[in-house]
Amino acid sequence: ISVLSSYIHLQNVFNWSNFSCLLDLSCVSNMPSLVTLDACHNEISNFFEFQPPKNLKEVKFSHNRMTKMKDLGEYLSLCKLDLDYNSFSEISGLQQCCKLTHLSLAHNKISRISDLDSLPLKHLCLRGNQLEKIEGLENLKSLQVLDLSLNRIASLSGLQNLHMLGLINLEKNQISEIQECKHIYNLSSLRDLSLVGNPVVYSALMPLDYYLSTQVASVNKYDPPLEVVAAREHMTHLVYQLMQPQVLFDSTLPSADSPYPMLVLTGPQGCGKRELAHRLCQEFSEYFAYGICHTTRQPYFGEENGIDYHFVSEEDFKDMVHMGKFIQTMSYGGHSYGLSREAIEQVAQEGLASCVHMELEGVFSLKNTYFEPRYILLIPTQLEKYRDHLTGRGLYTAVQIDAAVSRVELYANTNRQRPGFFDNVIACGTELNYFLAFVALWELISSRRISNLTHNKHAVSASLAATGHEPEDKPLSPVSRSGKEILASPSLNALDPSNPSYRSYFTRIQAELSSHKTPAVSGCSKSDTNSTEVEF
Numbered sequence: 001i002s003v004l005s006s007y008i009h010l011q012n013v014f015n016w017s018n019f020s021c022l023l024d025l026s027c028v029s030n031m032p033s034l035v036t037l038d039a040c041h042n043e044i045s046n047f048f049e050f051q052p053p054k055n056l057k058e059v060k061f062s063h064n065r066m067t068k069m070k071d072l073g074e075y076l077s078l079c080k081l082d083l084d085y086n087s088f089s090e091i092s093g094l095q096q097c098c099k100l101t102h103l104s105l106a107h108n109k110i111s112r113i114s115d116l117d118s119l120p121l122k123h124l125c126l127r128g129n130q131l132e133k134i135e136g137l138e139n140l141k142s143l144q145v146l147d148l149s150l151n152r153i154a155s156l157s158g159l160q161n162l163h164m165l166g167l168i169n170l171e172k173n174q175i176s177e178i179q180e181c182k183h184i185y186n187l188s189s190l191r192d193l194s195l196v197g198n199p200v201v202y203s204a205l206m207p208l209d210y211y212l213s214t215q216v217a218s219v220n221k222y223d224p225p226l227e228v229v230a231a232r233e234h235m236t237h238l239v240y241q242l243m244q245p246q247v248l249f250d251s252t253l254p255s256a257d258s259p260y261p262m263l264v265l266t267g268p269q270g271c272g273k274r275e276l277a278h279r280l281c282q283e284f285s286e287y288f289a290y291g292i293c294h295t296t297r298q299p300y301f302g303e304e305n306g307i308d309y310h311f312v313s314e315e316d317f318k319d320m321v322h323m324g325k326f327i328q329t330m331s332y333g334g335h336s337y338g339l340s341r342e343a344i345e346q347v348a349q350e351g352l353a354s355c356v357h358m359e360l361e362g363v364f365s366l367k368n369t370y371f372e373p374r375y376i377l378l379i380p381t382q383l384e385k386y387r388d389h390l391t392g393r394g395l396y397t398a399v400q401i402d403a404a405v406s407r408v409e410l411y412a413n414t415n416r417q418r419p420g421f422f423d424n425v426i427a428c429g430t431e432l433n434y435f436l437a438f439v440a441l442w443e444l445i446s447s448r449r450i451s452n453l454t455h456n457k458h459a460v461s462a463s464l465a466a467t468g469h470e471p472e473d474k475p476l477s478p479v480s481r482s483g484k485e486i487l488a489s490p491s492l493n494a495l496d497p498s499n500p501s502y503r504s505y506f507t508r509i510q511a512e513l514s515s516h517k518t519p520a521v522s523g524c525s526k527s528d529t530n531s532t533e534v535e536f
């Protein structure tokens with residue numbers, strides 16, 4: 001090999017790998033222009049024993065017999081260093097490598113991460129070593145990919161400040177506690193985490209794993225889009241939930257054919273969605289029950305605990321968050337609101353679908369969950385009338401009214417820019433509109449529109465047949481009492497979970513709600529209501 005010493009202008013050295021017999025690289029001292037050095041699969045035992053080529057950027061020494069690292073302060077251009085499959089037991093001598101972005105020391109004998117402080121590392125691989133802790137990485141602010149698989153690590157502590165990390169491989173370690181997830185749940189760039197082969201019940205971590213792998217990586221820190229806020233919020237609840245002993249919510253478990261049915265009425269504050277939700281649940285008591293949210297605000301006059309909301313203190317609300325009780329939460333007007341898993345489950349246990357109301361942020365959050373509700377947007381079309389309506393309620397300050405009115409555009413925009421985001425849009429906000437909105441909603445639920453909503457007549461007919469009800473073709477008039485005429489109401493027995501017909505009754509509601517989406521606008525359309533102000 002010494003013959004190469006005379007090639008002083010050699011820029012790349014190819015295929016020194018697999019020579020098998022190469023013992024030292026002293027000849028490299030005569031190649032000051034070398035950029036890449038590949039000497040994998042040889043018998044080299046000394047480490048960088050040659051004069052440093054000024055532009056040496058990439059070095060591959062994997063599968064050799066090296067045991068000890070030395071100070072590489074003179075190799076200032078080094079960007080990538082591959083030292084896999086050697087016998088190093090300590091990381092040292094790299095502190096001056098101010099351009100080193102990729103370091104791989106897989107399959108060595110390293111038991112402690114050291115000497116990496118302040119390096120501009122983006123990729124670090126320490127797979128197949130003897131590490132028991134994640135340490136010494138706190139200052140690697142540029143780190144994006146970290147492979148610590150095949151070690152003996154039991155805790156995720158040490159990762160919490162690595163905000164650029166997008167991928168972490170921790171396969172085949174000793175992580176046994178779900179609580180360990182708390183160390184990574186605020187890593188906003190993380191999109192891929194692998195924990196396969198750890199003693200922790202892996203199935204319990206799968207939702208987190210799945211979530212991370214589908215999450216959009218980039219996060220705008222200062223003005224995050226609604227999806228990003230919702231994704232973070234969803235992850236917080238998911239992690240808190242995973243940290244608790246796992247409870248099986250039987251009635252809302254996602255089933256293979258159709259998810260648990262839910263109807264979500266959304267729209268700006270005071271647009272009438274709460275009244276509509278209550279009325280809908282009265283009219284269609286065979287199908288829907290009101291999903292009661294928690295809130296930290298004080299009850300208004302006439303509101304009842306356990307009917308309109310569960311009114312709780314800030315402290316209790318926080319406790320519930322930490323106990324992983326919520327599916328989603330939102331802060332509105334200085335108060336917290338949240339929909340708990342138990343609220344939904346209680347309704348589901350009665351064999352009914354949940355009807356809830358919430359602001360837009362709640363909808364974004366719910367879209368991250370395994371529920372697949374139908375979303376109906378109730379939007380005031382005449383802003384001044386909406387403002388008068390809010391003022392007339394006597395509940396809000398001028399600032400609160402301005403805030404609510406200004407959010408109408410947010411809803412309208414969301415509907416315009418995201419066709420299909422809402423399953424239906426209904427105009428509302430004045431007394432007349434409120435009545436029309438109810439009729440539209442009523443029609444939507446009670447008439448053939450529900451089977452139009454479904455696009456799944458087979459499922460509906462099959463489930464009707466299963467309960468002995470014939471599907472009816474005639475549309476119903478809004479003045480008739482709804483549910484009974486569409487589908488004869490179930491006997492009391494049918495609502496008893498121990499009765500075999502209970503499940504098929506439940507399936508029937510599921511089939512009706514868990515359908516394909518309708519066009520975005522229906523019910524009282526803009527032209528129905530003579531609106532001139534809000535384009536939606």
Ligand SMILES: Nc1ncnc2c1ncn2[C@@H]1O[C@H](COP(=O)(O)OP(=O)(O)OP(=O)(O)O)[C@@H](O)[C@H]1O
Nearest residue numbers: 268269270271274293330337338339357358359362
């Ligand atoms: N879990 C939740 N997530 C998101 N938003 C929620 C949630 N629960 C309630 N909200 C919404 O928060 C807003 C404030 O609720 P609040 O009950 O204080 O309003 P309101 O003045 O009674 O008006 P509304 O008649 O619209 O409920 C409402 O738009 C309500 O729908």
